[in-house]
Amino acid sequence: MNLQFTQEEQEFQKTIRAWMRENIPEEISRISALGEMPEKSQQQQWEKRLGKQGWLAVTWPEQYGGPGWTATQRYLFDLERAMAGAPPVSPFGVAMVGPVIYTFGSAEQKERWLPGIASGETLWCQGYSEPNAGSDLASLKTRAERKRDHYLVNGQKIWTTQAHWADMMFCLVRTDPDAKKQQGISFLLIDMNTPGIEVRPIYTIDGHHHLNEVYFTDVKVPLDNLVGKEGMGWTIAKFLLTHERTTIAGVADSHYALARMKMAIDEAPYYIDKQQARRRVAELEVELMALEYTNFRTVAATDEGRPFGPESSGLKIKGTELQQKMSQAMVEMGGLMSLVWDSSSAVGNESFNHSPRRYNFLRACTIYGGSNEIQKNVLAKMLLGL
Amino acid sequence: MEFNLSDNTTMVADTARRYLKDHYGFDTYMQQLNQLNHCDPSRWELMRELGWFGLPFPESVGGYGGDLIDVAMIVREAGAVLCLDPYVDLVIGPGKLLEYLGTERALKVLQSIVDDDERVACALYDYHAGYNILKPSLSINGSKLSGRKNFVPDGGCANRVLTTAMLGDELTLVLVPLEGCEVTRYRGLDGSRLADVLFDDVVIDEEMILSRGVKVERAVSKAVAWLQALDCARMYGAASALYQRTLDYAKTRKQFGAPIGSFQVIQHYLVDMFTDLQQLESMLFMVSVKADLDDTLEREHACSATKAYYADKGVKIAQQAIQIHGGIGVTEELDIGHYFRLMTYCSLTHGHGDYHLDRIAALGEECDRG
Numbered sequence: 001m002n003l004q005f006t007q008e009e010q011e012f013q014k015t016i017r018a019w020m021r022e023n024i025p026e027e028i029s030r031i032s033a034l035g036e037m038p039e040k041s042q043q044q045q046w047e048k049r050l051g052k053q054g055w056l057a058v059t060w061p062e063q064y065g066g067p068g069w070t071a072t073q074r075y076l077f078d079l080e081r082a083m084a085g086a087p088p089v090s091p092f093g094v095a096m097v098g099p100v101i102y103t104f105g106s107a108e109q110k111e112r113w114l115p116g117i118a119s120g121e122t123l124w125c126q127g128y129s130e131p132n133a134g135s136d137l138a139s140l141k142t143r144a145e146r147k148r149d150h151y152l153v154n155g156q157k158i159w160t161t162q163a164h165w166a167d168m169m170f171c172l173v174r175t176d177p178d179a180k181k182q183q184g185i186s187f188l189l190i191d192m193n194t195p196g197i198e199v200r201p202i203y204t205i206d207g208h209h210h211l212n213e214v215y216f217t218d219v220k221v222p223l224d225n226l227v228g229k230e231g232m233g234w235t236i237a238k239f240l241l242t243h244e245r246t247t248i249a250g251v252a253d254s255h256y257a258l259a260r261m262k263m264a265i266d267e268a269p270y271y272i273d274k275q276q277a278r279r280r281v282a283e284l285e286v287e288l289m290a291l292e293y294t295n296f297r298t299v300a301a302t303d304e305g306r307p308f309g310p311e312s313s314g315l316k317i318k319g320t321e322l323q324q325k326m327s328q329a330m331v332e333m334g335g336l337m338s339l340v341w342d343s344s345s346a347v348g349n350e351s352f353n354h355s356p357r358r359y360n361f362l363r364a365c366t367i368y369g370g371s372n373e374i375q376k377n378v379l380a381k382m383l384l385g386l
Numbered sequence: 387m388e389f390n391l392s393d394n395t396t397m398v399a400d401t402a403r404r405y406l407k408d409h410y411g412f413d414t415y416m417q418q419l420n421q422l423n424h425c426d427p428s429r430w431e432l433m434r435e436l437g438w439f440g441l442p443f444p445e446s447v448g449g450y451g452g453d454l455i456d457v458a459m460i461v462r463e464a465g466a467v468l469c470l471d472p473y474v475d476l477v478i479g480p481g482k483l484l485e486y487l488g489t490e491r492a493l494k495v496l497q498s499i500v501d502d503d504e505r506v507a508c509a510l511y512d513y514h515a516g517y518n519i520l521k522p523s524l525s526i527n528g529s530k531l532s533g534r535k536n537f538v539p540d541g542g543c544a545n546r547v548l549t550t551a552m553l554g555d556e557l558t559l560v561l562v563p564l565e566g567c568e569v570t571r572y573r574g575l576d577g578s579r580l581a582d583v584l585f586d587d588v589v590i591d592e593e594m595i596l597s598r599g600v601k602v603e604r605a606v607s608k609a610v611a612w613l614q615a616l617d618c619a620r621m622y623g624a625a626s627a628l629y630q631r632t633l634d635y636a637k638t639r640k641q642f643g644a645p646i647g648s649f650q651v652i653q654h655y656l657v658d659m660f661t662d663l664q665q666l667e668s669m670l671f672m673v674s675v676k677a678d679l680d681d682t683l684e685r686e687h688a689c690s691a692t693k694a695y696y697a698d699k700g701v702k703i704a705q706q707a708i709q710i711h712g713g714i715g716v717t718e719e720l721d722i723g724h725y726f727r728l729m730t731y732c733s734l735t736h737g738h739g740d741y742h743l744d745r746i747a748a749l750g751e752e753c754d755r756g
Contacts, residue, residue: 001395001455002388003675072387262750278747285746286691290699293668300387314661373654380653384633384660 003296005072013076020084023049029085033260034351035327035358037208038087040123040165047089047120057094057118064102064110065118071302075247075295082252083259090162092124093117097170100187100236104228113168113189127157127171127190127214128237134159135374137172138181138234142216144173144188151175151188151226153196153219159368163199163212166192172237175230185233189225196220206361207341241370241378248312249295249319254288257326264351265333277333284326291318310382313375320365320372327362330355389671391459398441398452399459405436406467412721415468419577424472424541425505439477440500443485447497454612455674458619462670465623468724470578472541474616479539480506480548482612484596486605487559492596495561506561507540509547509583510606517737519606525552530587531560542571542579548596549585550606557606558598560590576731577724607682610736614689615677617732621700622670624725624732628707629659631722635711646710655706662699669695687749690742696732697739704729 005013028038028046038046050056058074060066069077082088089095098117101109116122133140142155153173163169169190176184190197196219202211228236258281265277295315298308331338334352347353366372380386391399409429418424433439442457443449457478464473477499484496498504513536514523524533531551538547546563568584597605633656636647646652669692676688704726708715715722733739 001391001671001675003672005387275747278750279740279743282743282746282750283694285750286694286698286743289672289691290665290669290695293672294665296387297389297668297671300389304388311664314657314664317657318661318665376654376657377650379657379660384647384653384656386633386636386647386653386656 005076009072009076012073013080016077016080017084019053020080020086023053024084024086028087032085032087032256034354035257035260035330036354037210037361040162043087043090044120044123044165046086049120050089051118051120054118056089056120057098059095060098060102060114060118064098064114071299075252075299078247078252079255082256085256088253090123092126092162092166092170093122096126096240097124097168097189100170100227100240103239104187104232104236108224109189109227122168123162123166125160125163125166125169125192127160127163127169129159130156131158135371137237138185140172140174140185142171142173143177144175144186144221146175146223146230147220150220150222153188153190153216153221155216157214157216158212159202160199160212160214161210161368163192163214164201164209168192169214170227172233175233179231182234183231185237186230187227187233187236188221189227190219190221194219194221204361204364206357208357208361210361249291249315250323251288251292251295251319254291254319254322254326257323257330258284258288260351261326261330261333264330264349268333268337268349268352272333272335280329280333284322284329287322287325291315291322294318310379313379316369317366317372317375320362323365324362327355327359331359391455395453395456395459398456399463401436402460402463405432406463406469410464410467410469410471412468415470415577415721415724418470419573421542422571422579423543424470424579425476425543426471429471430503433471433473434503438473442478443481443496443500447485447493448500453674454615454678455671457612458615458670458674461616461619462623462626465620465728466627468577468624468721468728470576472539472543472578474613474620475539475578476505476507476541476544478616479508479609479613483508483548483559483605483609486608487597487601488605489597491593495596504546505540505544506546506548507538507544507581508609509535509538509549510610511535511537513537517741519550519610520557520603522550522552522557524549524585526558526560526590529590531562531585531590532587533585535583535585536580537574538581538583539574539578540571540581542581544581547583549583550602553595553598556599557602559596559602559605560594561596562588562590562594574731575734576728578731607686611677611685611689614693614736615673617735618666618670618673618692618696618700621696621729621732622666624728625663625666625700625703628703628722628725629656629663632656632659632707632710652710655710659703659706662703666696666699666703683749683752687746690737690745690749693737694739694742694746697734697742700729701733 028042031038047056054067057065058067062068101113130140144151144153169192171188171190172185173188174184175186196217198215200213201209203209204211301308334355337348337352338355340347340353440449441452445451481496481499484492510519512523512534515521546561549560549562551558570582572580574580636652637645639646673688673692676685679685707722708726711722714720
């Protein structure tokens with residue numbers, strides 16, 4: 001039992017902290033301080049800066065452009081990133097399709113796609129959900145019909161985050177309509193500029209545009225864009241669920257949110273009952289600590305070569321519940337100041353003015369990436385043997 | 387960071403589990419519930435042979451120089467089988483208090499606890515002062531101690547009590563023989579034996595005063611930090627037993643022609659118990675290291691965070707275990723309800739949830755000022 005970071009790890013953390021301070025654009029940290037998210041150009045500029053440093057694809061093996069860090073280093077990097085007010089890296093390229101390509105892809109595919117992800121040049125989105133395939137993902141219908149030199153794709157995806165930003169989509173499609181549910185699914189990479197793709201915005205209750213519907217009408221996708229073999233799509237999707245989960249709990253960003261919350265309370269005008277607010281913060285702090293130490297255990301285990309398996313679904317459940325609780329506390333503590341939606345200047349405290357946006361946005365975090373109920377089904381089956 | 391138990395700690399835990407398996411079952415517990423003296427001579431002797439009495443104390447008093455986490459693993463196993471033997475109350479609590487006091491006389495008493503079967507309990511609380519261990523309501527005036535201590539966990543068998551009292555505005559620790567005091571004993575919520583002690587102008591000679599002032603405050607705070615960590619260890623043992631029993635029950639109990647564990651709502655309850663248990667274990671590891679730190683702020687923050695978390699989630703696990711068991715869960719004949727009482731008891735000792743949340747908030751302000 002040792003709860004200290006090593007001397008080297010502490011040095012590493014200091015280096016990262018100094019670099020973050022130098023390199024995060026002020027505009028971005030200002031946006032984060034309000035609990036808001038950057039525009040495409042800001043996000044991409046930031047990711048490219050990380051890419052240039054070799055710190056974008058931090059979970060990847062070195063041969064594909066990863067920095068060769070331990071899980072502990074990755075955790076510290078993520079913590080310093082968040083505390084400095086930088087947004088999390090968009091997960092679709094680095095955390096999702098990247099590992100799929102270097103695990104299941106051909107040599108050509110690796111060479112073609114990985115560098116653009118590691119540099120931040122290519123933006124990706126995830127084509128999974130459909131109007132009638134949400135939690136029951138395997139009932140997806142988007143059809144990819146094999147022609148002589150291409151797949152012909154027809155169908156519709158929905159809830160596609162950042163589809164309007166993306167250059168590429170990784171997509172689950174049905175290549176064999178006659179096979180059993182999970183077996184006819186394949187994993188296809190689709191260029192978002194291909195004719196026949198239409199992206200329509202869905203505005204969410206935070207007032208922003210993150211989500212989209214994506215329609216495919218006779219979209220021609222080169223055969224080379226199939227990852228793995230036809231029918232392997234479900235296996236790949238499941239692989240993604242258990243890949244690298246040491247940051248899934250969102251500990252770093254919750255630390256940042258908690259620090260902002262404390263600051264907002266201290267700066268708040270007299271009408272806030274600070275005693276009461278501090279007790280509420282203490283409650284959240286305790287929950288964050290429990291999550292953090294559980295996360296430390298997964299990090300330490302990963303570094304000892306025993307990565308957590310399905311247990312990490314528990315981290316996702318706990319982490320998202322906490323994010324929601326914190327954002328709700330922020331709104332409630334703000335009281336009247338949380339009534340503001342789009343004032344261009346601060347009314348009382350700006351952080352409280354913006355708090356409903358984040359609160360609204362985070363209602364989705366127990367839904368996306370496999371709803372918490374689905375995570376519980378998985379845990380019940382795989383760990384509890386029910 | 388590294389979260390593995392050392393070989394030594396693992397051995398202590400394994401030994402504890404084996405010992406309890408051989409010598410303490412639900413039957414033993416049910417018998418002990420009806421006994422007024424909880425120091426069973428034969429088990430007390432076995433624990434001494436296992437080296438538990440000297441485990442976390444310095445070699446100079448006959449101890450083995452073990453760590454808090456070693457004791458925590460024993461207490462976890464004891465919690466898992468509902469064991470009521472007052473090992474923590476009559477050995478670890480008073481022992482750590484005396485060790486932290488560190489005076490020659492204190493260490494002599496500690497040595498007699500380790501070696502000679504001396505039964506000393508800690509009398510730190512009364513219902514006026516509540517959780518404020520640094521401001522007890524009883525006082526020493528003109529070398530006479532008067533006032534009352536409540537909730538003294540003495541296993542029904544202590545000969546002397548380590549009692550806090552105010553001498554002027556100084557917190558003072560006195561060692562008082564129980565003979566000559568008015569002692570009322572009763573059963574606690576968890577089945578343990580508690581005592582109220584009335585000190586009616588008990589004459590305190592210099593010999594009985596172990597120390598006073600800041601030294602006592604510090605020793606009491608540090609000893610209570612251990613007790614808080616051990617509360618959580620006991621609760622963890624109970625919580626993991628509850629989880630395991632409830633999971634087994636869900637797999638075997640049939641309703642509507644199927645095991646109730648096949649129903650999604652029950653599955654999700656059990657997953658909630660599992661994920662909470664996982665986080666409770668993380669907090670136990672954390673507090674087992676940090677409750678022994680010299681840094682007051684970090685130590686108290688860790689203890690309060692863990693106690694607050696356990697008061698919330700540990701209790702929730704016990705409530706859910708009853709819910710999933712249904713009617714049988716609320717009966718005296720099944721162990722589930724007994725674990726539930728243990729859990730409630732431990733969520734209230736050495737500060738309840740709200741007390742600890744307030745302390746965290748206060749510590750935060752102290753940090754800001756510092």
